[in-house]
Amino acid sequence: MTNEDEIRNKEDIKAFCSRKGAPIPKPITQFNHINFPHFIQNQFKEMNFKEPTAIQKQAWPIVMSGNDMIGLAETGSGKTLAFLLPGLMHVLAQKELKKGDGPIMVILTPTRELAIQIHGACENFCNAFVPDSKDRALKIACLYGGEVRKTQIKECRSKPQVIIATPGRLLDFLQAGITNMKRCSYLVLDEADRMLDMGFNPQISQITSQVTPDRQTLFFSATWNRSVQSMAMSYVSKAEPHFIVNIGSIETSANHRVKQSFLFIQESDKIARLTDLLDKLIKNPEDCRTLVFCKTKKRTDVVTERLREAGWPSLSIHGERKQEEREWVLEEFRSGKTPILVATDVAARGLDVENVKYVINYDMPHEIDSYIHRIGRTGRAGKEGNSVSFFTPEDVQLCTPLIKVLEEAEQDVPDKLVKLRDLSTKSHGDLSIKEQRQKDKIEMLTEKKKRK
Structure with a gap:
């Protein structure tokens, strides 16, 4: 060699x-x-x-x-x-x-x-x-x-x-x-x-x-x-x-220095679980920059407001913010004055903030590439990072690519994720749960018409 x-x-x-x-x-x-x-x-x-x-x-x-x-x-x-x-x-x-x-x-x-x-x-x-x-x-x-x-x-x-x-x-x-x-x-x-x-x-x-x-x-x-x-x-x-x-891997891969973990919850439990999670993770807010990702602009503002009500200093950033405001928000986050930034995917690409300790996916993205770029905000410049993702029944389409990403990064695959993947397809075809329900509904209606 x-x-x-x-x-x-x-x-x-x-x-x-x-x-x-x-x-x-x-x-x-x-x-x-x-x-x-x-x-x-x-x-x-x-x-x-x-x-x-x-x-x-x-x-x-x-x-x-x-x-x-x-x-x-x-x-x-x-x-x-x-x-x-x-x-x-x-x-x-x-x-x-x-x-x-x-x-x-x-x-x-x-x-x-x-x-x-x-x-x-x-x-x-x-x-x-x-x-x-x-x-x-x-x-x-x-x-x-x-x-x-x-x-x-x-x-x-x-x-x-x-x-x-x-x-x-x-x-x-x-x-x-x-x-x-x-x-x-x-x-x-x-x-x-x-x-x-x-x-x-x-x-x-x-x-x-x-x-x-x-x-x-x-x-x-x-x-x-x-x-x-x-x-x-x-x-x-x-x-x-x-x-x-x-x-690294030529396949879709995540930063290997980011420890990926998942909470399998219902949509209605998210805000309560978020505040509980922050209580457990953040002991020193000045040295614990945390990025929270949401799927819509409205949701970022709502989550930010709820976090403030719970006593967590937070700011939000999304596409409807004026440029001056976005730059001010980013500077507040970079400096550590505001340790929690709630964001849409506008902050997921290219955002270079040192020492982001946690990335929390309050809402999972629609595509695995966006997931990889989100969690890539932590674990930068050779440092270790952590991501926590709230996974609901609506996110089952991500089970298979997530399992591949975890396996490629040589991390433990949660049993729940494997079970959800297996449940999302049925032995007689590759239809998702949602698609299968729609098919079953059509078959039921057809059967009813025949009886009439």
């Missing part, structure tokens, strides 16, 4: 190339093994980073060689710097922007929260860069809906080399002639599976149609179903080989 194979095995890295027999760049193990300039290396020390994460170890050698790449990794894996830092190196290697030029690097994200977080990470390194002239300074524009256009238009007209944006707002600016994609040669689709879920693929197609075909494209996703695979293949280069880097 070669040294690079040992590294990949240790980090659970799987790397593939679309061109059979093409060599895969060797993974690195230390920051100084990659040719980053001093301002980036110094920033690693400033931020107290010890060594690259698994995705960074394999992605940096591939991306720095100019290759297209598809990255599959769990949330909190360090993928932002995996695409961001090679992107900054790419920007610095290009000619300076002239009047009327658009950005060199474009990063598309599904939500404004994720756009803001990537912007913050980018600023950390751009501010550390000492330019050789005023024009050479690294400038960033962050574009997303729910914010005054005037400020963002001003950012675009300051000749930013980097634009981080949600697809809708960027397309809006492109169509209005505020910016363009003529100079874009480094394109990143982050949380691409979420953008697909949210229906952004048509906008992304319109945006990428304006980018040079010989661009470098990076595609990041936490899941790899057929729809995501089809989307990825439509954007990476067809003329040149591309690489796929997968960290």
